[in-house]
Amino acid sequence: MASELRETIPTFGEAGGEEGGAGLTNWSALTGASTAKSAGEIGGLILVAVLLIGGLELAVRHFNVAPYVFPRPSDIGSSLLNDFDSFWPHMKVTIRELLVGFSIGASLGIMLAAIITQFPYVEKIVTPYVLLLVTTPMIALVPLLMLNYGFGSTPRYIAVTLAVFPMVMINSATGFRRTDLAKIALARSYGANTLQIFAKIRFPLALPMIIVGLMVGSIFGLLTAVGAEMVGGKNGLGNQLQVYASLIRMAQFWAIILLIALIGVSIYVIFFWIGKRWASWQA
Amino acid sequence: MAQAVGERVGASANGANVAMSIDHVTKYYKTKTGQVHALEDINLQIKQGEFVAIVGPSGCGKSTLLWGMSGLHDLSKGQIVLNGTPVTGPRPEIGMIFQEANLLPWRNLRQNINFPFEIKRKKVGPYEDRINQLLNEVGLAGFENKYPRELSGGMQQRASIVRCLSYDPEVILMDEPFGALDAFTRDEMNLLIQKLWMETGKTIIFVTHNVTEAIFLADRVVVLTPRPGRVAHVFDIDLPRPRTIDETFSPPFIEKVLEIKDTIMTGVYTPRS
Numbered sequence: 001m002a003s004e005l006r007e008t009i010p011t012f013g014e015a016g017g018e019e020g021g022a023g024l025t026n027w028s029a030l031t032g033a034s035t036a037k038s039a040g041e042i043g044g045l046i047l048v049a050v051l052l053i054g055g056l057e058l059a060v061r062h063f064n065v066a067p068y069v070f071p072r073p074s075d076i077g078s079s080l081l082n083d084f085d086s087f088w089p090h091m092k093v094t095i096r097e098l099l100v101g102f103s104i105g106a107s108l109g110i111m112l113a114a115i116i117t118q119f120p121y122v123e124k125i126v127t128p129y130v131l132l133l134v135t136t137p138m139i140a141l142v143p144l145l146m147l148n149y150g151f152g153s154t155p156r157y158i159a160v161t162l163a164v165f166p167m168v169m170i171n172s173a174t175g176f177r178r179t180d181l182a183k184i185a186l187a188r189s190y191g192a193n194t195l196q197i198f199a200k201i202r203f204p205l206a207l208p209m210i211i212v213g214l215m216v217g218s219i220f221g222l223l224t225a226v227g228a229e230m231v232g233g234k235n236g237l238g239n240q241l242q243v244y245a246s247l248i249r250m251a252q253f254w255a256i257i258l259l260i261a262l263i264g265v266s267i268y269v270i271f272f273w274i275g276k277r278w279a280s281w282q283a
Numbered sequence: 284m285a286q287a288v289g290e291r292v293g294a295s296a297n298g299a300n301v302a303m304s305i306d307h308v309t310k311y312y313k314t315k316t317g318q319v320h321a322l323e324d325i326n327l328q329i330k331q332g333e334f335v336a337i338v339g340p341s342g343c344g345k346s347t348l349l350w351g352m353s354g355l356h357d358l359s360k361g362q363i364v365l366n367g368t369p370v371t372g373p374r375p376e377i378g379m380i381f382q383e384a385n386l387l388p389w390r391n392l393r394q395n396i397n398f399p400f401e402i403k404r405k406k407v408g409p410y411e412d413r414i415n416q417l418l419n420e421v422g423l424a425g426f427e428n429k430y431p432r433e434l435s436g437g438m439q440q441r442a443s444i445v446r447c448l449s450y451d452p453e454v455i456l457m458d459e460p461f462g463a464l465d466a467f468t469r470d471e472m473n474l475l476i477q478k479l480w481m482e483t484g485k486t487i488i489f490v491t492h493n494v495t496e497a498i499f500l501a502d503r504v505v506v507l508t509p510r511p512g513r514v515a516h517v518f519d520i521d522l523p524r525p526r527t528i529d530e531t532f533s534p535p536f537i538e539k540v541l542e543i544k545d546t547i548m549t550g551v552y553t554p555r556s
Binding site: 005007008009182183185186187188189190191192196200201204205207278281282 | 379403
């Protein structure tokens with residue numbers, strides 16, 4: 001694996017591979033947003049939120065907008081408070097689908113990326129299929145999966161896994177391709193074996209891109225979980241969207257949209273902090 | 284020329300223990316554009332505790348030779364013998380210092396220094412005092428929790444020196460370690476290396492393209508010819524120690540610089556009367 005080292009003296013001061021550059025760009029795009037720090041910034045944030053929601057409330061009341069076009073923000077808010085007990089079991093279902101599918105898909109994605117990037121020949125053969133998985137919306141498979149696995153959670157787990165896995169894999173592979181021969185030489189000079197080089201050099205070097213993959217993958221997983229619930233089944237936030245839309249109970253509908261958004265934002269925040277903690281050396 | 288060098292080296296080898304012996308080392312390597320003949324029949328014997336500098340025109344294979352000594356590169360012909368055993372792979376007696384500091388950016392300074400111990404599965408505990416003393420000596424005490432990007436180039440290279448000395452290797456190979464540093468920082472680093480060498484008595488082999496640096500540091504300066512690299516001449520540097528930066532501007536020193544530069548340019552040693 002370190003055989004490339006036996007003949008070349010590495011170029012120092014830069015991680016190899018054109019992919020490295022792309023990785024950096026991706027990374028800063030996802031976590032480059034700054035966090036509010038001063039009281040003034042936080043005040044500004046709150047002010048804009050109040051103006052936005054208040055303005056919306058006033059506009060809806062003033063123009064007498066029909067609830068099926070857009071309900072009053074205050075109604076959405078009271079629905080969130082009053083109906084949360086009936087939303088929560090469904091939210092748990094969606095979160096569980098996401099966690100199960102994400103865990104399986106992400107583990108598969110990282111493992112396969114780690115293995116496949118060690119063999120450029122295999123990588124070339126496998127890449128078209130991974131691309132196919134990346135570009136195919138996995139929700140499209142849900143009717144088929146339901147035919148085979150029924151209306152329970154299984155087809156959703158499978159769909160989420162299939163959505164998460166290629167996203168994590170393709171980004172992780174970009175990370176694992178960033179070989180830095182100088183760092184590998186350093187480890188080898190201390191007598192490191194292949195496993196140590198992987199654990200202590202290749203993996204940490206790939207970690208920022210793996211985190212990007214996990215973030216993108218988890219958001220795709222959420223989309224797929226909600227989509228799969230909308231296709232069929234008896235529970236989950238996606239299913240509840242269908243139910244409330246058919247009853248034209250738009251305050252509840254929008255409350256659920258907000259809950260889904262809340263899950264999405266939480267995912268972003270979690271990975272933002274993971275990135276800050278484990279990948280800030282790259283920034 | 285190669286024969287003359289062999290005699291010289293043979294004579295000096297009787298005086299002290301030979302740490303490393305380079306016997307008929309030849310190296311070819313393949314590139315995308317074809318085969319490169321990097322080194323041709325290099326013979327050299329390095330005594331224990333000796334400071335040897337290797338200089339030569341760029342592309343002469345001086346780094347290739349050093350990487351061969353480290354066991355990181357294979358040789359095409361010949362062998363390198365360290366403490367009586369041929370070098371076939373990285374050896375625990377060797378410590379390497381690279382071009383640029385080559386610190387791991389995801390580890391802080393202390394974790395970088397612990398890195399060799401992790402790879403060697405050795406406990407840091409018994410070396411704790413040694414490491415702290417080294418950190419003090421190179422002026423990095425108090426920076427243990429800093430990440431490489433928070434340190435200057437000179438500080439990074441000093442950290443890499445501590446990392447190398449931390450586990451107490453017998454032979455230190457340095458591959459153009461200060462090439463990326465500014466002139467003042469380079470002077471500072473050379474004084475530090477001289478001090479550490481005089482205190483520890485390590486065997487140091489130092490590749491550089493800077494002739495002044497080579498003379499300042501070394502007991503012997505080995506000049507290689509352009510590719511394929513052969514030994515053009517080995518210069519003895521008899522200047523007393525510790526040497527100072529001021530001395531590098533003295534007439535005898537400059538005379539040596541010119542002599543060595545002339546040898547690098549022509550590939551042949553012609554004494555200046």
